[in-house]
Amino acid sequence: xxxxxxxxxIRRREDPRLITGSATYTHDIVLPGxxxxxxxxxxxxxxxxxxxxxxxxxxxxxxxxxxxGADIEGALQPVPCxxxxxxxxxxxxxxxxxxxxxxxxxxxxxAAVVAETPYQAQDALDLIEVHYDPxxxxxxxxxxxxxxxxxxxxxxxxxxxxxxNQAFHWTVAGGGDLDAAFAEAEANGVVIxxxxxxxxxxxxxxxPRGAVAQYTRATGELTLWNTTQNPHIVRFLCSVVTGVPExxxxxxxxxxxxxxxxxxxxxxxxFVTVFCSKTLGRPVKWIETRSENYQAxxxxxxxxxxxxxxxxKDGKITGLRCTVHAGMGAYLSTAAPGIPTILHGLMLSGCxxxxxxxxxxxxxxxxxxxxxxxxxxxxxxxxxxxxxxxxMLANELDLDPADVRRRNFIPKFDDGHEVVTTLxxxxxxxxxxLDKLIEHTGYQALREKQKAGPSNGKYLGLGLSSYVEICGLxxxxxxxxIGFQGGLWESAIVRFHPTGKVHVFIGASPxxxxxxxxxAQIVASEIGVDAxxxxxxxxxxxxxxxxxxxxxxxxxxxxxxxxxLAVRKIRDKAKVLAAHLLEASVEDMDYExxxxxxxxxxxxxxxxxxxxxxxxxAWNLPEGMEAGLEATTFYxxxxxxxxxxxxLAVVEVDASTGQVELTGYTALDDCGPQINPVIVEGQVHGGxxxxxxxxxxxxxxxDESGQLITGSMLDYALPRADLLPELDVISTVTRSPxxxxxxxxxxxAGTIASTSAVYNAVMxxxxxxxxxxxxxxxxxxxxxxxxxxxxxx
Amino acid sequence: xxxxxxxxxxGRLFEREVEPRLLLVHFIxxxxxxxxxxxxxxxxxxxxxxxxIDGVSAKSCTTLAVQADGANVxxxxxxxxxxxxxxxxESFWNKHxxxxxxxxxxxxxxxHELLRTNASPSDDEIRHGLEGNICRCTGYQNIVRAVKxxxxxxxxxxx
Numbered sequence: 043x044x045x046x047x048x049x050x051x052i053r054r055r056e057d058p059r060l061i062t063g064s065a066t067y068t069h070d071i072v073l074p075g076x077x078x079x080x081x082x083x084x085x086x087x088x089x090x091x092x093x094x095x096x097x098x099x100x101x102x103x104x105x106x107x108x109x110x111g112a113d114i115e116g117a118l119q120p121v122p123c124x125x126x127x128x129x130x131x132x133x134x135x136x137x138x139x140x141x142x143x144x145x146x147x148x149x150x151x152x153a154a155v156v157a158e159t160p161y162q163a164q165d166a167l168d169l170i171e172v173h174y175d176p177x178x179x180x181x182x183x184x185x186x187x188x189x190x191x192x193x194x195x196x197x198x199x200x201x202x203x204x205x206x207n208q209a210f211h212w213t214v215a216g217g218g219d220l221d222a223a224f225a226e227a228e229a230n231g232v233v234i235x236x237x238x239x240x241x242x243x244x245x246x247x248x249x250p251r252g253a254v255a256q257y258t259r260a261t262g263e264l265t266l267w268n269t270t271q272n273p274h275i276v277r278f279l280c281s282v283v284t285g286v287p288e289x290x291x292x293x294x295x296x297x298x299x300x301x302x303x304x305x306x307x308x309x310x311x312x313f314v315t316v317f318c319s320k321t322l323g324r325p326v327k328w329i330e331t332r333s334e335n336y337q338a339x340x341x342x343x344x345x346x347x348x349x350x351x352x353x354x355k356d357g358k359i360t361g362l363r364c365t366v367h368a369g370m371g372a373y374l375s376t377a378a379p380g381i382p383t384i385l386h387g388l389m390l391s392g393c394x395x396x397x398x399x400x401x402x403x404x405x406x407x408x409x410x411x412x413x414x415x416x417x418x419x420x421x422x423x424x425x426x427x428x429x430x431x432x433x434m435l436a437n438e439l440d441l442d443p444a445d446v447r448r449r450n451f452i453p454k455f456d457d458g459h460e461v462v463t464t465l466x467x468x469x470x471x472x473x474x475x476l477d478k479l480i481e482h483t484g485y486q487a488l489r490e491k492q493k494a495g496p497s498n499g500k501y502l503g504l505g506l507s508s509y510v511e512i513c514g515l516x517x518x519x520x521x522x523x524i525g526f527q528g529g530l531w532e533s534a535i536v537r538f539h540p541t542g543k544v545h546v547f548i549g550a551s552p553x554x555x556x557x558x559x560x561x562a563q564i565v566a567s568e569i570g571v572d573a574x575x576x577x578x579x580x581x582x583x584x585x586x587x588x589x590x591x592x593x594x595x596x597x598x599x600x601x602x603x604x605x606x607l608a609v610r611k612i613r614d615k616a617k618v619l620a621a622h623l624l625e626a627s628v629e630d631m632d633y634e635x636x637x638x639x640x641x642x643x644x645x646x647x648x649x650x651x652x653x654x655x656x657x658x659x660a661w662n663l664p665e666g667m668e669a670g671l672e673a674t675t676f677y678x679x680x681x682x683x684x685x686x687x688x689x690l691a692v693v694e695v696d697a698s699t700g701q702v703e704l705t706g707y708t709a710l711d712d713c714g715p716q717i718n719p720v721i722v723e724g725q726v727h728g729g730x731x732x733x734x735x736x737x738x739x740x741x742x743x744x745d746e747s748g749q750l751i752t753g754s755m756l757d758y759a760l761p762r763a764d765l766l767p768e769l770d771v772i773s774t775v776t777r778s779p780x781x782x783x784x785x786x787x788x789x790x791a792g793t794i795a796s797t798s799a800v801y802n803a804v805m806x807x808x809x810x811x812x813x814x815x816x817x818x819x820x821x822x823x824x825x826x827x828x829x830x831x832x833x834x835x
Numbered sequence: 836x837x838x839x840x841x842x843x844x845x846g847r848l849f850e851r852e853v854e855p856r857l858l859l860v861h862f863i864x865x866x867x868x869x870x871x872x873x874x875x876x877x878x879x880x881x882x883x884x885x886x887x888i889d890g891v892s893a894k895s896c897t898t899l900a901v902q903a904d905g906a907n908v909x910x911x912x913x914x915x916x917x918x919x920x921x922x923x924x925e926s927f928w929n930k931h932x933x934x935x936x937x938x939x940x941x942x943x944x945x946x947h948e949l950l951r952t953n954a955s956p957s958d959d960e961i962r963h964g965l966e967g968n969i970c971r972c973t974g975y976q977n978i979v980r981a982v983k984x985x986x987x988x989x990x991x992x993x994x
Contacts, residue, residue: 053928060936061924061943063871063911070870160861161854248875248883248937248971299873299937300971332876554935554972720931724977728934731974755880755969763962763975792974 048567051720054559055574065297068252068269069329076254077106079318079328080163081311082153082170083337084145087181087409087748088192089174091143091152098169099155104162107322108170109154109314111142117320118313119283120199121373124275125380126525130210133202135195135407137373139283139310139317145174146194146372147409148750149338154314156326179409179748180207183369184346186408194372194407209370209405210379214387217398217462223361227352231360234353234434239817240345240423242369242742243735244336244758245416249299251339252329253312255319263290264320268312271301272591273551275528277583279308279376284316295581298553302732303415304340305553306593307376311338336753341742342416344369344408345382345423351431357439357446362390362399364427370405371412377526378414379405384524385420385512385594391461392428393472393508393686394450399462409748415593417732418511418793425509429798433506437809443506443802444485447476451508457779467510467684468778468786470712475774476508479688479710482772488692496810499698503807505691507799513787514599514683514778531678532601533587536565536608538671540658542651544576549589550601551581555789556721557597561605563717564783568609569616569650570636587674595685595787598717603782604677610782611673619657620648622664683778685786687711689730691799695807700826702738702804708770709795713788714777722788726771729792735761737800741819759819808832840904844869845913853900860884860895862903863910871911871940875969882968885941885948886910892948894967911940914947922985922992923947932981934972942968946982955986 059065096108121137141150153170157163178192185191186207195204227233254267264286270276273293281288298305315328330339345368352361368382387401432450436443452459454471461467480486485504492502515521518529535547544565552558562576579585589601613633620638621628624646632641639647648656653671656662660669692706709726716722739759743752752758777784797818804820805813812832816824837852842859844867851866863872863886874896875883884896887909895908914921923943926932933939942965949956949964956964961982962975970978 051931054931056936057928057933060933060939061911061920061927062915063869063940065936066870067873067937069874070864072868161856246969246971248881248935248969249873250875297936300935302971332878332881556934724931724934724973727974727976728972729974732971754878755876756878760969760971761974762966762969763979764959764966766962766975768958769974769976 047563047573048717049715049719051718052559052563052573054556055562056556056558067249067297067299068254068267071254071267071296071327073254073256073325076325076327077156077158077322078160078163079154079156079315079326080167081151081314082167083334084141084148084150084152086145086174086176087148088177088179089145090177091141091145091172092175093173094153095171096153099166102166102169104158105166106156106158107318109318110152111138111140114140114317118317121308121310122279122282123374123376123379124279124527125377126527127210127212127379127383128525130212132210132379133198133204133208134374135204136199139313147411148748149411151310151314154318156318156322181408181410181744181748183344183367183406183408186406187367187404194409207407209374209407212383212387212403213401214463215400216464217396220361220363220398220400223398224352224363227360231352231354232435232438234351234431234438236349236431236434238347238349238427238430240343240347240426241818242344242410243342243416243740244742245302245304245342246760247300247302247304250330250332250335251305251309253315254325254327255316256325257319257323259323264316265292265294266316267294267296269298269305270295271305271551271553271593273581273583274549274588275591276308280313280316283313292584295551295553300554302417303342303419303593306591307340307414333754336758337750338411340375340414341371341411342413343423344413347427349427349431351435353435355439357435357441357449359394359396359450362396364401366401366403368403368405369408369410369413371408371410373412375412375414378412380524380526381415381420386424388463388465389421389424389512391463392425393452393510394428395452396462410744417729418790419594421511421790421794422733422797425507425794426798426801429507429802433802433805444476444480447506447508448473465512466681468681468780469776470510470684470686471776472508472510472686475686475688475710475712478774479690479708483690483708485690496697500694500696501807501810503693503695503803505799505801505803505806506688507795507802508688509795510684510686511791511794512682512684513595513790514679515594515596516682517680518678528590530590531676532589532604533674533676534601534605534608535587535674536612536672538612538654540655542571542575542654544571545579546576546605547579547586548601548605549587550597551592552597553592555597555725560598560717560721561602564602564605565609568606569613571650595789599683599781599785599787600677600679602785603679604675606782607677608673608675611675612671615671616650616653618664619653619667623648623656623662680780683781683786685711685713685788685791687791687795689795689799691803693800693803693807695804695825697811697829700822700829702820702825704734704738704767704800706767709792710772710774711788711791712774712776713791714784714786715775717785723771725788726792727769729790730769730796731761731766733793733796734800736797737818737820739819838901840900842900842903842906842908844908845910855899855901857900858896859898859900859903862900863895863908869910869912873937873940875937880969881938882945883938883941885944885968887944887947892944911943914943922988926981926985926988930977930981930984932973932978938968938970942970942978946985949982950986950989955990958983
C-alpha cells in the first residue's frame with residue numbers, strides 16, 4: 043500500500059490545526075513581559091527630514107520607548123541586498139532601517155514606538171511630529187531614468203554616484219546576427235513592435251508581515267519569530283544587520299500565511315523590532331496593518347517593456363529585441379536585482395526556437411515600495427512578452443495564433459535542449475501540450491462560434507499561452523556565477539525512532555504549499571512506512587539543517603530530492619543490517635514495500651520497523667556499522683527544472699460597457715510526476731487566479747506626489763469568488779531526466795501562464811472592434827475608452 | 836474610561852472592563868486568548884475575522900466589543916463538537932479548501948452563515964455568498980467544492 047502513496051491525493055496533515063484555529067502564526071505568539079512596537083512611516087514619498095519631535099509620544103500612556111534614525115546609528119547596519127548581479131554596473135544605495143535625513147517612499151520608517159499595548163503604540167505614532175522639506179518625486183521607471191528626473195540617492199554604498207537613478211544595466215544577448223535578422227524582416231518579412239506595461243502588483247499574502255523578537259541579555263541570545271519564506275536566510279542577514287552572532291540567533295518561521303514572494307526579503311521593521319528588544323531587554327512584537335503592508339511590504343512586476351519581434355512572412359520568428367525599464371522602488375530589496383534579469387531575460391526564448399535575441403534591462407530607483415519576487419518572478423513578464431507578440435504576429439499574418447506557435451516551437455526533447463540564452467532545458471513537449479489543450483477544449487469549435495459574431499453585444503475572445511518556466515533553483519555553482527549571495531542546495535535529515543516512526547528535518551520552509559504532506563509521501567513511497575508515521579519539521583533554524591528557502595517553486599524540486607536521497611541512504615543501511623540479521627550476503631537481498639528479504643524468500647522478511655528497532659538498540663550490528671538509523675543529505679541540483687504547459691482563456695467583452703467576463707479557463711500543466719495531484723491542482727488554481735487578477739483587476743497606482751492611491755483592500759481589486767469561472771485543470775507527465783524523482787515545480791506555473799492567456803483573450807475579443815492595445819488591468823473604463831478611441835479612428 | 840462587558844465566547848463567559856473602542860476581534864484574541872480568529876486587513880474587506888454573534892456571522896474587526904455585550908460569540912475554536920469536526924471543517928479538509936490557512940477560520944464561518952440561510956446552494960450562490968471573504972491561495976475553486984460537499988453531507992445526515 044505504502045509504495046503507491048506517491049501519486050495519491052491524500053488529505054493534508056497540515057489541515058487539522060488550520061481548520062480548528064489551533065495553528066500558531068507570528069501574530070499569535072504571546073510572551074511574558076512582551077511589549078508592542080509600531081512604526082511611523084513617512085507621509086511623503088520623497089523629502090528631507092528637517093526635525094523630529096518625539097517628546098509628546100514619549101510621555102503618552104503606556105509608551106516604553108521611542109526611537110528614531112539617530113538612535114539606531116551604529117546598532118543596525120543598512121539592509122543588505124543579497125543578489126549582486128555581475129557585469130551590470132550594480133549600484134546599491136544604502137537602505138537604512140530607519141530613515142534619518144531623507145525619506146524616499148511612503149513606507150520609509152522614520153520612528154518606532156514601543157508601548158505596553160498595540161493600541162497605545164498606535165496612539166503614540168500620532169504624537170510624533172516630523173517636519174519635512176518635500177522633494178520632487180518619480181514613480182514611473184522610465185521617467186525615473188530620464189535626464190530631468192529627481193535623483194533619489196546621492197551615493198551608493200561604495201561612495202559612487204548613481205546617475206539616472208540607474209541601479210543596474212544588464213544585458214542578455216545570444217544567437218546569430220540580430221541586426222541582420224531585423225534588416226531582413228524589414229525588407230522581406232514582418233517586424234512587430236509593442237510596448238507592454240507590466241503594472242506594479244501588491245502580493246497580498248493574507249497574513250500580514252510581522253516579527254516577535256526576544257533578546258535575553260544574560261546569554262546574548264536572540265529568538266526571532268518571523269513571517270518569512272526563508273528563516274535560514276533571515277538568520278544569516280539578521281546577524282549581519284543586528285550584530286547578533288549566528289550561533290546565538292534562532293529564527294522561527296511558525297505558521298506562515300502565504301508569501302508569494304513578499305516574505306523572501308528581509309525588512310527594516312523586523313530589524314527595528316530586534317533592536318527594540320535588545321535595547322529594552324523585553325520581548326517585542328510588531329505586526330503590520332494591511333495598509334502598512336501595501337505601503338511597505340514588497341511589490342511585484344513594474345516593467346515598461348519595449349519589444350520588437352522579427353519574423354518571416356510565413357510566421358517563423360527570426361529575432362527578438364527588447365528594452366525593459368524595471369522599477370526597483372526606493373531601495374534594492376534582498377533578491378531584487380535577479381528578478382527582472384536572470385529570472386526574466388534568460389527565459390526569453392520560452393518554448394520557441396529563436397535564432398537571435400538581445401535584451402537590455404535597466405533597473406531604476408523610483409519613489410515606490412521596493413519591488414521583489416512576486417509569484418512567477420520575472421517569468422510571467424517574459425512569457426507575456428512572447429505570448430503577446432506571437433498573437434500580434436498571428437494577427438498581422440492572418441494566421442491562427444495556435445499555428446504561429448506550432449511553427450516556432452522547440453520540437454519534443456527528453457534529455458536536454460540548449461536555447462539561445464544558454465540555458466539547458468531538461469525535457470519538454472511544447473507542441474504536444476498545445477495539441478492536447480486544443481483537442482480537450484474544442485478550440486476549433488470555439489473559433490467557429492466566434493466567427494458567428496457577437497451575441498447580445500458580447501464579443502467572444504480566445505487567448506492561448508504556451509509557457510516553459512525555470513524553477514527548482516538551482517545549482518549553487520550557478521548561484522555564485524550569477525551573484526546570488528548564497529547557495530541553492532537543500533538538505534534533509536531523516537531519523538528513524540525505535541518503533542519505526544520517522545522524524546524529518548528540512549531546511550526549506552513551506553508556508554501553505556502542503557509539503558508536510560507531500561514530504562511524508564516521499565518518505566512513505568521510498569521506504570514503505572505509513573505516511574502518517576512521518577513527521578516533518580521545518581521553519582526553526584535551531585532544529586532544522588540549513589536550507590535556502592521556499593521560493594522559485596524549489597521546495598519539492600530541491601528539498602524533496604534531498605529527502606528522497608536521504609531515505610535511500612537509510613534503505614541502503616537497512617539492507618546491510620537486514621542481511622546481517624538474516625545471515626545472508628547483501629548481494630542476495632531484495633527490497634519491496636518496506637520489507638528486506640533474501641531473494642526468493644519474502645516470507646522471512648525484516649520490516650523497516652524491525653530494522654529501526656535493531657539499529658537503535660544496536661545489540662547485533664555488522665562489524666563497523668554505527669548505531670542508529672539516521673541519514674543526512676545535501677542535495678545540490680545539477681540543473682534547474684523546466685515545467686511547461688499551455689493554457690486557454692475564454693472571455694466575453696460587453697462592447698457597450700467595457701465589462702470583461704472570464705467565462706472559461708483550461709490549464710494543461712506538466713510538472714513531471716505528481717506526488718499529490720490534489721495539492722498540485724490546488725497550486726494551479728491559486729496560481730491561475732493570481733495571474734487573472736493582474737490581467738483583469740489588480741494594479742498598484744501612485745499619484746503625482748508618490749502617494750499610493752491603492753493603499754487598502756478597498757482600493758486594490760483582488761480576485762473574489764464571484765468573479766471567476768470553474769477552472770478546468772489537466773496535465774501531462776514528462777519526467778525531468780536529472781531529478782531523483784523526476785519532478786519539476788508547480789507553485790508558479792499558473793501565474794506564469796494565465797496573465798498572457800487572459801490578455802490575449804481580451805484582445806482577441808476586441809479585434810473586430812479595431813482595438814490594438816490596452817494597458818492592464820482591463821477595467822471596464824479602460825476597455826470602453828479603447829473601444830471608443832478605435833471607433834473614432 | 837473603561838466600560839464593563841460580559842461576552843460569552845464558545846460557551847465561556849468573559850467579564851472584563853474594556854475601552855469603548857476595543858474591537859471584538861481583539862477582545863477575542865487578547866481577553867479570551869483565542870487566536871484562531873485572524874486580522875487580515877483594516878478596512879473590513881478580507882473577512883478573516885468572521886465569527887458568529889448569536890449564531891449570525893459578523894466581521895469582528897468592525898464590531899466593537901461593547902456592541903457584543905451580552906452576546907454569545909462562536910469562533911473557529913468553538914465550531915467542532917469536542918473531537919468531532921463540524922461538517923464544514925471536514926469538507927474543507929476533504930476538498931483541499933485551504934492552503935496557508937490564514938483566511939480559513941473566517942471562510943469556514945462565512946460558509947456557516949451561507950448554509951444557515953441556504954441549505955443547498957448552487958455553485959453560483961456559494962461564490963456570491965463568499966464574495967466578502969478573500970483567499971489568495973486557493974483561487975476559491977476548492978472552497979466552493981468544500982461548501983457544496985458540506986451542504987450535501989449535512990443534508991444526508993439530516994435524512
